[in-house]
Amino acid sequence: MLWTPVRLSGVARSIQKLLPNSLPPSLASRPGNLYEIISRAPDGGVGRKVHQIRWNEKQIGESYWLVTRSQFKCQGKHGKAWGLLFWKDKLVSEKEERIRGSLKYTWSEGPSVAKNVTQNSS
Template sequence: MASAVAAAIQRLLPKHLPPSLSSRPGNLYEVLSRYPNDGVGRRVHQTRWGTKMIEGCYWEVTRTKLKLEGKHGKAWGVLIWRGKKVSEREERIRGALKYNWAEGESKAHTGPYVPPASSRSSA
């Protein structure tokens, strides 16, 4: 009986979660829109940095202006590259729509992106 209920719930749920509820990488604005205050104070990195074996790099977000439910906008921050602050003043974060982004610092990895266990479907 419980498995029938779980199957019915799975059919009712959308196949793709909205960007604000997903834990997968997305464009910068989708990632920032998941957090309070539109991600100000969060650390974010481009997922491609990990595949290029670049570690300890991230943007610390200082200001955002999101629009279209977090799919577009503008974001500013300070770049930390391999543990060292690149600029003292905030600057516009480029590549926000062009690349995939994730929260936290970049870590070197060789395989494809694997979402956290909590966001994987059991299908």
């Protein structure tokens, strides 16, 4: 049996009604809390570098958490995460520790980059 364009468009409309209008929060590509950032990765963020965006504004460069393990709940919006802290590219914690401020601050992937602030000399 051959499919006609009319039948395909009808099937396409039926499928479109079943699909959600937007991606779940765990798959959205925007900065967010720590769990939203690392839950997008298929491995739960293990081995990824993450930093608080406010570190960039405070001129703190090359600082990040290296995620070692994670647990998620509520579709990747909440959970627990552990890692190693690197501050100005030097390892601070010898053994893994719980990452604090996960929900309180906005996070991004990669190490922090100090923003250049230009000052006017008068």
